[in-house]
Amino acid sequence: MRKIILAAAIVGAALTVSACSESTEDAAGAAVDGAVDDTAANLDNAGAAVEGAADDAGAAVEGAADDVGAAVDTGADAAAAGAAAAEAEVQGGTPSQAAAD
Secondary structure (H helix, E strand, C coil), X not given: CHHHHHHHHHXXXXXXXXXXXXXXXXXXXXXXHHHHHHHHHHHHHHHHHHXXXXXXXXXXXXXXXXXXXXXXHHHHHHHHHHHHHHHHHHHCCCHHHHHHC
């Protein structure tokens, strides 16, 4: 009789472990699926962030190039005015006459 009760207890324990393993497997599968979804979302967000940063960098470079172009134009205008003033002083005329030459 003891052996029958012991065998029944062992079978019951085995069934409990088996059921527990199945629910653990289901939970692990759900966790993996969730991790895959989270990773995909994070990759999408990272791609959008990189694209936004590249756009911002491009706009900054374009703005800097425009600023450099404006500075060059201003410098060229100042140099031309200075040259006209120097020529006028040497020739004894006005800067506008020297610029017209």
